[in-house]
Amino acid sequence: TDDEDRVDVFSPAGATSPARTTRSAYEYREDFHSVYLTLGRKLGALGLQAGVRAEHAGTSFRLPDTGESFDNEYTSLFPSANLTYDFGQGRQARLNYSKRIERPWPFFLNPRVPSPDPLNRMVGNPSLRPKYTHSLSMDLGWTGPAGTLRLAPYYRWTVDNWEQIRRVDEAGVATHTWENVASIESYGTTLSASLRSTGRVGGSASLSGYRELRDASNLSLDYSSDALRWSANANLTVKVTQQLNLQSMVRYNPPRDVPQGRYSATLMTSFGARQQLPKNRGWVNFSVTDPFNLWRSSFESRDRTFVQTGRNRWTMRMATLSFTYSFGRPPQETRRRSPESAVPSPPEGGPPVP
Numbered sequence: 001t002d003d004e005d006r007v008d009v010f011s012p013a014g015a016t017s018p019a020r021t022t023r024s025a026y027e028y029r030e031d032f033h034s035v036y037l038t039l040g041r042k043l044g045a046l047g048l049q050a051g052v053r054a055e056h057a058g059t060s061f062r063l064p065d066t067g068e069s070f071d072n073e074y075t076s077l078f079p080s081a082n083l084t085y086d087f088g089q090g091r092q093a094r095l096n097y098s099k100r101i102e103r104p105w106p107f108f109l110n111p112r113v114p115s116p117d118p119l120n121r122m123v124g125n126p127s128l129r130p131k132y133t134h135s136l137s138m139d140l141g142w143t144g145p146a147g148t149l150r151l152a153p154y155y156r157w158t159v160d161n162w163e164q165i166r167r168v169d170e171a172g173v174a175t176h177t178w179e180n181v182a183s184i185e186s187y188g189t190t191l192s193a194s195l196r197s198t199g200r201v202g203g204s205a206s207l208s209g210y211r212e213l214r215d216a217s218n219l220s221l222d223y224s225s226d227a228l229r230w231s232a233n234a235n236l237t238v239k240v241t242q243q244l245n246l247q248s249m250v251r252y253n254p255p256r257d258v259p260q261g262r263y264s265a266t267l268m269t270s271f272g273a274r275q276q277l278p279k280n281r282g283w284v285n286f287s288v289t290d291p292f293n294l295w296r297s298s299f300e301s302r303d304r305t306f307v308q309t310g311r312n313r314w315t316m317r318m319a320t321l322s323f324t325y326s327f328g329r330p331p332q333e334t335r336r337r338s339p340e341s342a343v344p345s346p347p348e349g350g351p352p353v354p
Contacts, residue, residue, distance in 0.1 A: 001028040001106055007114035022114035027062045028106040047084040052077060055101075061109050061126050070109070070126035076101060090143035097136050104128045104162055108178045123177045131180070133158040147196040153189040163259050165219070168306040181216040181223065181259075197237060205234035216259060222303055223259040230254065243276040247287075261301040267294050268316070282325035290316040 004025040008018035038051035054077055061070040080098045087093070107113075110124035137154035160180045168174045188210020195202050209230040216223035233251040240246060251268045272287035295316040301308040 002026075003028075003106065003110075005114055007116055009116055023065070024110065024112045024114050025064050026106060026110050026112075027060075027064060028109070029060045030103070031058045032056075045086045045088070047082075047086075049080075049082040051080045053080075054078075057103075059103070061106065063110075063112060065112070072129075074130075076132070090141075092139075092141045092143075094139040094141075095137075096139070097134075100133045100135065101130050102133070103130045104178065108162065119173055121173060121175045123175055125178045128162055128178055129160050129180050131158055131160045131162060145196070148194045150192045151189060152192070153187075155187040156185070158184045158186075163216070163223070165223070166260055166301050166303075166306075166308070168308075174301075174306070174308060179219055181214065182218045183215045185213040185215075186210050197239070200239040201237070202239075203234065203236040205232075207232050214259065225257060225259065227257050229256050245274045247272045247274070260303050261299055264296075264298040266297055269294060277325070280326075282323065285320075285322045285324070287320045289318040289320075293317055 002025075005023070007022045009020040009022075010017075011019040032055060034053055034055045036051065036053050038049065040047070040049040042048075054075070056073075056075045058073045059071070062068070078099045078101070081096070083095045085093045108124055108128055109126045111126055113122040113124060115121055134157045135154065136156075137152060140151045142149050159182070161184045162178045163181050164176055165179045166174050166176050188208065190206055190208040192204060192206035194204035207230070209228070212225070212227050212229060214223070214225045214227075231251070231253045233249070235247065235249040238246045249268075249270045253266045255265045256263050268290060269292060270287060270289045271291055272285065274286075275284045277283065295314070296311075297314075298309070298311040301310070
C-alpha cells in the first residue's frame with residue numbers, strides 16, 4: 001500500500017496560491033505465511049470439529065520523506081473448536097471457540113499526518129501491535145413453521161486492543177494518537193427472530209445487550225471503564241407481486257461511553273426495491289440509504305484536564321441503481337459419486353482467517 005497526502009492552506013480567503021503546503025507519504029507492506037489443520041467427525045446427532053492455524057507475519061512501514069522504517073515480525077497460533085448437536089424437530093445447539101487477530105490500519109501507524117487545524121493534531125503510532133481476541137459463543141436455534149428463533153450468548157477477551165487517545169498540552173493543542181490498552185472483556189447475548197417468507201411478508205429483528213470491562217491500567221486508570229450497552233435492528237420484506245419485492249431496514253445504536261468521551265446515538269434506515277425481468281432473465285435493484293436524513297453523530301471528549309465537544313455531519317444519503325442480466329445458463333459440472341462422498345461432512349466452521 002502506497003499513500004501520499006498533501007494539505008494546502010490558503011490565507012487570506014480567496015488567495016490563488018497556498019500560504020502553506022504540507023506533504024506526507026508512507027509505504028506499507030504485509031507478508032503472511034499460514035498453515036491450516038482441521039479435523040472433523042460426525043457421531044450421530046453430534047458434530048465435532050477442531051482446528052489450528054499457524055501464521056508467521058511480517059509488516060514494514062516506511063516513510064520515504066525521512067527514510068525511517070518500522071518493521072514488525074511475529075508468529076501466532078489460532079486454535080478453534082466447534083461442537084454441534086441436532087435435537088431434531090428444528091432444534092439445534094452449537095458451542096464454538098476461536099482465536100482471531102486484527103491488524104491496525106496503515107493510517108493508524110503514520111506519525112506524519114498533515115492537518116489544517118493547529119489545535120487538533122493527528123499522529124499515528126508506528127509501534128502499534130495487532131490485537132488478539134478469544135471468543136467463546138453458544139448458538140441455540142429453533143425452527144418452526146412460522147420462522148426461526150435464536151439465542152446467542154457469548155464471551156470475548158481482547159488483548160492489546162487499540163484505542164484513540166487524546167492529550168492536550170499547556171498551549172491547548174490536542175494530539176490524537178492510538179495506543180494499545182491492556183485488555184477488554186465483554187459478555188452478553190443476542191436474541192433474534194426471523195419470519196419465514198411463506199406469504200407476502202417476511203423479515204427479522206434482533207436485540208443485543210452486553211457488558212464491557214476495559215482495563216487500560218498500562219496507560220492510565222482514567223481510560224478504564226465498565227459499561228452496559230445494547231443495540232437493535234430490524235428488516236422487512238414485502239412481496240408486492242411475483243416479480244416485485246420491497247425491502248426496508250432500521251438500525252439503532254444508543255449513546256455509549258468510550259475512553260475519554262461519549263458518542264451520541266445513531267439511527268440508520270434504508271429502503272429498496274427489486275424487480276425481476278420477464279422469463280427470469282435478470283433483475284433491476286434500487287436502494288436508498290438514509291432517505292429521511294436522520295443519521296447524525298456527536299462526540300464529547302473529556303478527562304481531568306480538558307473538555308472538547310464536536311459534531312460530525314457526514315452525508316449518508318445515497319441512491320443506488322443496478323441491473324443484472326443473464327445471457328444463458330452456466331455449464332453444469334457432472335461428477336461421479338466417490339466412496340468418500342458418502343461420509344457425512346463436518347459442521348460448518350473451522351480455523352478463523354485474518
